[in-house]
Amino acid sequence: MSEISIYVKRGANLQTTEKFTLDLSLGDSTVLEALQIIQEEFDDTLAIRYGCRFKQCGLCAVTVNGNPRMGCMTKVKDGMVVGPLEHLPIQKDLVVERRFITENIKNKKLFPQTLNHSINPVTTKEFDILSKCTDCQSCLSGCPEYHFEKMDSFAGPLFFVKLAQLQNHPQNEHNYLEKAKELGMEMCKGCAGCPCPYGIPIKKLAINPFLNELNQ
Ligand code: SF4
Numbered sequence: 001m002s003e004i005s006i007y008v009k010r011g012a013n014l015q016t017t018e019k020f021t022l023d024l025s026l027g028d029s030t031v032l033e034a035l036q037i038i039q040e041e042f043d044d045t046l047a048i049r050y051g052c053r054f055k056q057c058g059l060c061a062v063t064v065n066g067n068p069r070m071g072c073m074t075k076v077k078d079g080m081v082v083g084p085l086e087h088l089p090i091q092k093d094l095v096v097e098r099r100f101i102t103e104n105i106k107n108k109k110l111f112p113q114t115l116n117h118s119i120n121p122v123t124t125k126e127f128d129i130l131s132k133c134t135d136c137q138s139c140l141s142g143c144p145e146y147h148f149e150k151m152d153s154f155a156g157p158l159f160f161v162k163l164a165q166l167q168n169h170p171q172n173e174h175n176y177l178e179k180a181k182e183l184g185m186e187m188c189k190g191c192a193g194c195p196c197p198y199g200i201p202i203k204k205l206a207i208n209p210f211l212n213e214l215n216q
Pocket residue numbers: 142143144145146156157187188189190191192193194195202203
């Protein structure tokens with residue numbers, strides 16, 4: 001066991017950074033485990049969100065030293081600064097707004113317009129990869145173009161992935177190019193990092209195929 005210090009950003013405007021010193025097994029313990037210990041043993045008012053504790057639910061995303069990371073997939077290091085995801089409204093401490101994901105899917109009609117059920121639904125490799133999205137929101141936090149308040153003009157990479165899932169659905173015959181424009185995909189900067197902790201190559205599978213067609 002080693003004594004390590006973790007700094008946690010708190011408050012609606014991240015105005016407080018609190019230091020917690022814990023005894024942990026470095027190399028084994030995850031950021032989520034450290035946060036659970038803080039909540040259970042030091043301060044039960046600390047708000048954190050998690051579900052599965054093993055990569056499946058997408059609920060434990062936070063920033064670590066300013067970069068979006070899944071709490072249950074990231075090993076603890078001494079001196080880490082943990083905060084909420086960026087560009088999203090903070091509900092409390094490390095918990096950010098999520099309701100808008102399902103609201104947007106409904107309001108922006110990001111569900112199949114038509115599906116041809118006579119087509120044998122053999123999925124492509126692209127569809128299988130895009131389907132790994134857990135709605136963790138890391139990509140929104142890491143996107144320099146995304147701002148929650150302006151999501152009507154630029155929906156953000158999470159929703160581009162949703163659109164690409166529709167376009168790549170094995171029974172889809174609809175072209176979602178107009179929807180890509182509606183979501184503001186043309187404002188995408190094509191930056192080098194478009195981070196997804198689940199390994200989805202967002203630019204390659206969810207953005208470039210639409211932009212290539214729009215730029216023809
Ligand atoms: S490539 Fe586009 S969607 Fe991805 S992070 Fe950059 S601006 Fe955002």
